[in-house]
Amino acid sequence: MARMTMIEAIRDAMDVMMARDERVVVFGEDVGYFGGVFRCTAGLQQKYGKTRCFDAPISESGIVGTAIGMASYGLLPCIEIQFADYMYPAYDQIVSEAARLRYRSNGEFTCPMVIRMPTGGGIFGGQTHSQSPEALFTHVSGLKTVVPSNPRDAKGLLIAAIEDPDPVIFLEPKRLYNGPFDGHHDRPVTPWSKHDLSEVPTGHFNLPLGKASILREGAALTVLAYGTMVYVAQAAVEETGIDAEIIDLRTLIPLDLETIAASVRKTGRCVVVHEATLTSGFGAELAALVQENCFFHLEAPVARVTGWDTPYPHAQEWDYFPGSARVGRALVETMEA
Amino acid sequence: MKDYGPLTLHVPEPAVRPGGTPDFSNVKIPKAGAVPRPDVDVEPETIRDLAFSIIRVLNRAGEAVGPWAGLLSDEELIEGMRNMMTLRTFDARMLIAQRQGKTSFYMQHLGEEAISCAFRKALAPGDMNFPTYRQAGLLIAGGYSMVDMMCQVYSNSRDPLKGRQLPVMYSSKEHGFFTISGNLATQYVQAVGWAMASAIRNDTKIAAAWIGDGSTAESDFHAALVFASTYKAPVILNIVNNQWAISTFQGIARGGAGTFAARGLGFGIPSLRVDGNDYLAVYAVAKWAAERARRNLGPTLVEYVTYRVGAHSTSDDPSAYRPKTESDAWPLGDPIMRLKSHLILRGAWSEERHKQAEAEILDTVIAAQKEAESYGTLHAGAKPSAREIFDGVYAEMPPHLRRQRQQAGV
Numbered sequence: 001m002a003r004m005t006m007i008e009a010i011r012d013a014m015d016v017m018m019a020r021d022e023r024v025v026v027f028g029e030d031v032g033y034f035g036g037v038f039r040c041t042a043g044l045q046q047k048y049g050k051t052r053c054f055d056a057p058i059s060e061s062g063i064v065g066t067a068i069g070m071a072s073y074g075l076l077p078c079i080e081i082q083f084a085d086y087m088y089p090a091y092d093q094i095v096s097e098a099a100r101l102r103y104r105s106n107g108e109f110t111c112p113m114v115i116r117m118p119t120g121g122g123i124f125g126g127q128t129h130s131q132s133p134e135a136l137f138t139h140v141s142g143l144k145t146v147v148p149s150n151p152r153d154a155k156g157l158l159i160a161a162i163e164d165p166d167p168v169i170f171l172e173p174k175r176l177y178n179g180p181f182d183g184h185h186d187r188p189v190t191p192w193s194k195h196d197l198s199e200v201p202t203g204h205f206n207l208p209l210g211k212a213s214i215l216r217e218g219a220a221l222t223v224l225a226y227g228t229m230v231y232v233a234q235a236a237v238e239e240t241g242i243d244a245e246i247i248d249l250r251t252l253i254p255l256d257l258e259t260i261a262a263s264v265r266k267t268g269r270c271v272v273v274h275e276a277t278l279t280s281g282f283g284a285e286l287a288a289l290v291q292e293n294c295f296f297h298l299e300a301p302v303a304r305v306t307g308w309d310t311p312y313p314h315a316q317e318w319d320y321f322p323g324s325a326r327v328g329r330a331l332v333e334t335m336e337a
Numbered sequence: 338m339k340d341y342g343p344l345t346l347h348v349p350e351p352a353v354r355p356g357g358t359p360d361f362s363n364v365k366i367p368k369a370g371a372v373p374r375p376d377v378d379v380e381p382e383t384i385r386d387l388a389f390s391i392i393r394v395l396n397r398a399g400e401a402v403g404p405w406a407g408l409l410s411d412e413e414l415i416e417g418m419r420n421m422m423t424l425r426t427f428d429a430r431m432l433i434a435q436r437q438g439k440t441s442f443y444m445q446h447l448g449e450e451a452i453s454c455a456f457r458k459a460l461a462p463g464d465m466n467f468p469t470y471r472q473a474g475l476l477i478a479g480g481y482s483m484v485d486m487m488c489q490v491y492s493n494s495r496d497p498l499k500g501r502q503l504p505v506m507y508s509s510k511e512h513g514f515f516t517i518s519g520n521l522a523t524q525y526v527q528a529v530g531w532a533m534a535s536a537i538r539n540d541t542k543i544a545a546a547w548i549g550d551g552s553t554a555e556s557d558f559h560a561a562l563v564f565a566s567t568y569k570a571p572v573i574l575n576i577v578n579n580q581w582a583i584s585t586f587q588g589i590a591r592g593g594a595g596t597f598a599a600r601g602l603g604f605g606i607p608s609l610r611v612d613g614n615d616y617l618a619v620y621a622v623a624k625w626a627a628e629r630a631r632r633n634l635g636p637t638l639v640e641y642v643t644y645r646v647g648a649h650s651t652s653d654d655p656s657a658y659r660p661k662t663e664s665d666a667w668p669l670g671d672p673i674m675r676l677k678s679h680l681i682l683r684g685a686w687s688e689e690r691h692k693q694a695e696a697e698i699l700d701t702v703i704a705a706q707k708e709a710e711s712y713g714t715l716h717a718g719a720k721p722s723a724r725e726i727f728d729g730v731y732a733e734m735p736p737h738l739r740r741q742r743q744q745a746g747v
Binding site for chain 1: 556560
């Protein structure tokens with residue numbers, strides 16, 4: 001075990017996999033010599049050489065497109081898009097190509113790759129450094145979508161993603177890179193070193209994709225969250241005193257429906273929380289699944305607390321970000337419904 | 338403000354529309370043999386003029402002339418001839434099959450047979466093509482089963498792609514033919530990545546990227562060029578300029594502003610232009626570019642100048658946007674006729690042998706078609722299982738797909 005921040009855990013996952021498997025290559029904008037704008041790849045080029053970890057031209061479509069070619073050759077590219085907000089130029093390659101190579105070639109060509117992207121808000125990132133585009137990936141057949149919320153999961157899930165034979169979108173909540181964040185921007189941030197989940201196994205260790213984790217057990221209500229919002233939900237639960245069960249989904253596709261359904265059948269109530277905009281967000285899928293699978297156990301409508309249906313603003317960061325006060329209100333209303 | 342008149346938008350138009358007289362006087366055709374053949378390790382900046390000329394081997398008389406000639410034996414040329422004839426016959430039969438309702442869709446290669454057939458012969462086993470939907474000659478010349486191709490076109494019970502793909506979107510890893518996508522230009526940059534991978538692994542294999550004139554306007558074309566150039570990837574970047582992108586003449590992709598080959602120059606990529614209807618020239622240029630890639634000298638861009646004689650697809654009627662006789666006026670002629678006269682001149686072929694080959698090839702293609710149809714056609718006979726809808730989306734079927742397959746009852 002070693003104490004790590006989320007950045008260190010992500011870097012360690014790549015380090016472990018690069019040492020273990022020569023087919024793993026890491027590249028993206030500023031990823032090589034400089035070690036990444038968030039330091040996630042620092043030292044990897046020095047350690048593994050320029051042909052294993054390198055800088056790419058500023059072309060998201062080029063980065064993803066070449067990585068698809070490499071994956072079809074037999075490499076295991078683990079590439080970086082600097083911000084999830086900038087994945088759109090690569091969307092055609094992700095949706096039309098990476099996601100479909102296996103299907104359309106009947107397994108002749110496959111795409112074992114990971115696309116890492118810093119995601120989420122709460123950092124005064126404004127419109128193009130704050131987005132949470134996970135629903136644009138979960139809607140695409142053939143992709144897996146992962147969102148870790150702590151250093152231990154980040155390492156275990158990233159190693160699992162690199163080892164996975166299918167393309168994985170790995171969304172890293174950048175607000176969580178250096179420490180957990182519960183939405184209370186007025187308080188000092190605690191570093192990961194003060195948190196249990198920064199105890200990360202050293203060496204090779206993976207966590208299964210498609211398995212949620214129960215962050216807090218409870219009997220009154222189920223909160224479905226992922227990424228930064230699991231800490232916001234935790235704060236809301238503490239502030240309202242409601243005995244909620246908080247589920248950190250960790251993987252959106254494949255989704256751990258069993259854990260979700262078992263929890264809601266137990267509690268009879270469900271609140272879905274995400275930073276992304278409401279309409280057609282992943283929360284809609286979760287609410288529909290809960291309704292289909294737990295209808296006769298539900299004692300209140302499924303509530304959703306999300307970002308507003310607007311572009312992510314700058315000055316109004318904390319009116320936009322779904323903080324613990326908004327989540328708490330939804331918990332109370334769902335209990336009273 | 339009186340110094341300035343109102344601004345106007347320029348929208349290019351082809352020289353001639355339906356009802357007009359075809360005119361290719363703007364296409365400058367250099368004499369066969371006129372373009373020099375540089376060493377493969379040439380400095381790219383010293384051969385910039387090759388991007389503006391056309392490398393040609395066969396002259397009007399059917400003789401092979403100049404520095405790019407002399408690479409192929411009689412046997413190899415006869416094989417090339419038969420491959421082109423097979424592709425043309427295959428196309429004709431599949432076109433009829435589509436008209437008969439045996440499949441939904443087909444795309445011919447009429448007039449472009451030399452490019453994919455000759456190019457395939459310049460590659461080595463293990464090399465990988467990233468083709469568009471109009472390079473099936475790579476499969477024919479590579480010895481892929483015509484029955485399997487037809488089964489794919491028919492989406493029948495023996496379709497190697499299990500009915501999941503539109504007709505002509507073939508895939509064969511074994512034959513160095515990357516899975517075709519409907520999304521244009523995406524494979525161009527993937528080819529560069531595949532070539533980079535080969536270099537990363539210190540392999541000896543090279544990749545070939547394919548794109549049409551129209552699709553060079555896609556952003557992935559530009560991404561491919563910058564990545565290929567930056568990392569000196571062992572890739573041949575092929576542009577098939579057949580003058581037309583469905584109804585859109587090549588000027589809308591801004592052909593005519595220099596050449597498509599010249600676009601490589603800004604990236605420092607050696608760029609050649611070649612007569613796409615000249616089997617010998619295509620082979621010679623492909624061989625040169627492959628040699629450069631294999632010697633780790635980096636990418637080469639090649640523009641094949643040709644003409645799309647057929648309709649864009651079975652869903653297209655070219656008489657709505659270009660003169661019906663335009664292909665007859667095309668100054669580079671027909672690839673099969675040109676190789677035929679060359680072979681006859683060499684004494685390796687004759688009118689009788691040509692007729693005989695035509696008959697043999699037709700028999701072979703019809704036999705393959707009969708066999709393919711015994712496994713079903715799109716609307717009749719055996720078809721792929723509905724279970725195939727759900728298989729292969731992921732390596733392992735996730736729970737939500739398992740539930741959906743159960744719902745579908747398959």
